[in-house]
Amino acid sequence: MRLNEVTYNDAKxxxxxxxxxxxxxxEVFESAVLTGADGTHAWGGFEDRDMLLALAGQVDVLFIGTGAEIAHIPSALRDPLEEAGVGVEVMSSPAAARTYNVLLSEGRRIALAMLPV
Structure with missing residues (x-):
């Protein structure tokens, strides 16, 4: 069996x-976070859509972790993101973290916004 080392480029x-x-x-973050190629920052949650809209053209998919359980995100958040061309995938934060890591290791243009569990 051959193992390949995973590299993550700029994102962590x-x-x-x-x-x-x-x-x-x-680093430990004790709040909701937005992470991707531009680093990791505190995120204000569903009402803080400007940070997410700034990702338009920079990412192909934005994963949104809704905490311990999957939940719908407000249309006031989803609609502007989709209009800006940002693909949105909503899942629980644990699932979003795992999916983000896998796609990040493949060199994909992705970002992750998550609420704590």
Whole structure:
């Protein structure tokens, strides 16, 4: 069996999460986060759509982690993102973190916004 080393280019993988926190690239964040090729930043949640709209043209897919359970995101968030050409995939934060890491290792143009579990 041959193993290949995974590289993540500029973006950092999700290393862990727990109640109220995420560990990304060796740093702990105790809030909702937005992460991708431009780094990791605190995110204000569903009402903070400007940070996500700024990703238009930079990413092909934005994963949105809705916390411990999957939930619908408000149309006031989804509609402007889709109009701007940002593909949106909604799932629980644990599933979003795993999916993000896999696609990040493949060199995809993605970003992840997550609410804590």
């Amino acid at each position: 993988p999700i290393e862990g999460y727990g109640p109220g926190f995420f560990r990304i690239g060796g």
